[in-house]
Amino acid sequence: MDIQIAERYADVKTFARYQLEHNTKRQPIGIERGLTVTTDLVQGLPTFNVKQYFGSQPTIFDDYDHVVTAYSKDDGRVVSLIGARWLGDADFRFLYLWTAMVADEYRNSGVFRRSLAYFFERVANSPSPDPRSGGQRMPPLIVTKTYNPVVYRIFSSFARAGRGVELYPLIPAEQQPETLVTLAKKIAYAISPKMQLIEQTGVVLGGQALVAPDFFPLMEESKDEDVNRHFQQHVSRADQVLCILRIPDSDNGAVLSAVTAALR
Numbered sequence: 001m002d003i004q005i006a007e008r009y010a011d012v013k014t015f016a017r018y019q020l021e022h023n024t025k026r027q028p029i030g031i032e033r034g035l036t037v038t039t040d041l042v043q044g045l046p047t048f049n050v051k052q053y054f055g056s057q058p059t060i061f062d063d064y065d066h067v068v069t070a071y072s073k074d075d076g077r078v079v080s081l082i083g084a085r086w087l088g089d090a091d092f093r094f095l096y097l098w099t100a101m102v103a104d105e106y107r108n109s110g111v112f113r114r115s116l117a118y119f120f121e122r123v124a125n126s127p128s129p130d131p132r133s134g135g136q137r138m139p140p141l142i143v144t145k146t147y148n149p150v151v152y153r154i155f156s157s158f159a160r161a162g163r164g165v166e167l168y169p170l171i172p173a174e175q176q177p178e179t180l181v182t183l184a185k186k187i188a189y190a191i192s193p194k195m196q197l198i199e200q201t202g203v204v205l206g207g208q209a210l211v212a213p214d215f216f217p218l219m220e221e222s223k224d225e226d227v228n229r230h231f232q233q234h235v236s237r238a239d240q241v242l243c244i245l246r247i248p249d250s251d252n253g254a255v256l257s258a259v260t261a262a263l264r
Contacts, residue, residue, distance in 0.1 A: 012083075017109060022067070022118065023069070025085075034060070041101055044102075057211070064098065066085075066123050067099075070106075072202050075245055079111060084098040084119075086129050089191055105110065117262035118263060120259045138256045147208045147216055147217070148216070149228050152171070153223065161255040163251065165246070165255060167244070187242070203239050205239055206239065208237065213237070
């Protein structure tokens with residue numbers, strides 16, 4: 001892909017090695033261009049089954065409400081992607097982080113950290129189906145499902161940005177707070193009424209197998225041994241962990257500032 005293609009889109013941020021582009025559902029990547037994105041990420045992540053992941057969700061590039069792609073300035077290849085969509089109904093909305101990938105050769109380049117920061121900056125400045133979001137505000141509920149302990153660690157770092165931010169599941173913890181268990185059950189049902197959630201561990205049985213059973217070549221390790229142990233003991237190759245951040249109004253600005261710090 002030529003880097004000029006990305007420059008046709010309004011929301012672009014440039015760094016020395018790569019360029020970040022933000023697309024929305026109103027201005028999607030689209031299925032045709034998504035094929036090129038998929039090809040680039042297949043090449044950039046040769047041990048991951050990227051083709052299976054996108055192949056099992058053929059309309060995903062039209063369905064993202066927000067997606068940030070990073071393009072190499074050398075040759076225009078896509079080297080990172082973060083995508084999300086809004087889920088729930090009019091009375092209960094949350095932002096669901098759907099996809100997060102970064103090419104092997106860019107893992108220590110800062111591209112993922114900056115992509116995530118740019119992603120939330122654009123979400124905070126975009127019209128939102130949740131009246132509590134947008135206008136320089138983080139979504140009050142952010143959710144993902146993951147097989148990767150590193151992703152959970154990123155979520156937990158966001159939780160430390162404000163005194164009142166709540167994280168589910170807590171690791172380590174003998175028991176999860178009842179209010180968060182209730183919230184997790186409600187979110188799990190909103191994602192899929194058939195979802196099987198183990199409430200005290202956050203494990204979604206069969207969550208990974210449903211999307212792409214062969215996506216991960218192995219379980220990565222974070223820098224937190226408690227987190228690694230939790231995933232190793234409770235998460236099979238077919239499963240994921242449901243991760244939830246609940247951000248109160250009092251901490252919203254602090255969390256947004258912390259999350260977007262990588263852009264400064």
